Amino acid sequence: MPRAGQWSNGTNIGAGQRARVLRIALTGGALAFLLNRAVGVAAAIWPAAWRGLFGHDLRMLRGGHGASAHGRSCLGFFGLGLSLYFASQGAGRPFCLLLAGILRMLIAVGGGWLALRATGAALVICGGTLSTAVASGAWFRRWL
Numbered sequence: 001m002p003r004a005g006q007w008s009n010g011t012n013i014g015a016g017q018r019a020r021v022l023r024i025a026l027t028g029g030a031l032a033f034l035l036n037r038a039v040g041v042a043a044a045i046w047p048a049a050w051r052g053l054f055g056h057d058l059r060m061l062r063g064g065h066g067a068s069a070h071g072r073s074c075l076g077f078f079g080l081g082l083s084l085y086f087a088s089q090g091a092g093r094p095f096c097l098l099l100a101g102i103l104r105m106l107i108a109v110g111g112g113w114l115a116l117r118a119t120g121a122a123l124v125i126c127g128g129t130l131s132t133a134v135a136s137g138a139w140f141r142r143w144l
Contacts, residue, residue, distance in 0.1 A: 025087040029080045036079030040072040
């Protein structure tokens with residue numbers, strides 16, 4: 001039977017038991033990954049049941065495939081990150097969690113910025129291509 005505090009990262013770091021600290025943190029992270037991944041797989045298999053937890057509007061239940069599918073596939077990593085985030089706090093080692101949070105924010109903000117720019121570029125290309133084709137008389141050519 002474990003003694004009180006035996007499973008605490010802070011206690012084990014203070015005692016210099018690095019192997020135990022890593023084993024505890026990574027085992028917890030792996031379990032969090034697996035449990036969250038299982039939820040993501042269940043949500044992928046039964047998407048309407050998953051969406052039913054959040055509302056009963058038929059439009060919402062029928063829709064919501066795109067972004068939620070990407071979120072479900074990464075749910076295991078969310079659990080892993082959250083588990084190790086709190087383990088880092090308990091270990092009194094905030095640098096890694098600060099770095100990971102900053103990287104996540106930069107990717108989210110940068111990705112959003114790129115998505116907006118790419119959408120704008122796609123609209124310009126679509127409109128430009130169509131206006132050029134129509135203005136050049138493409139409607140009146142046999143091959144189209």
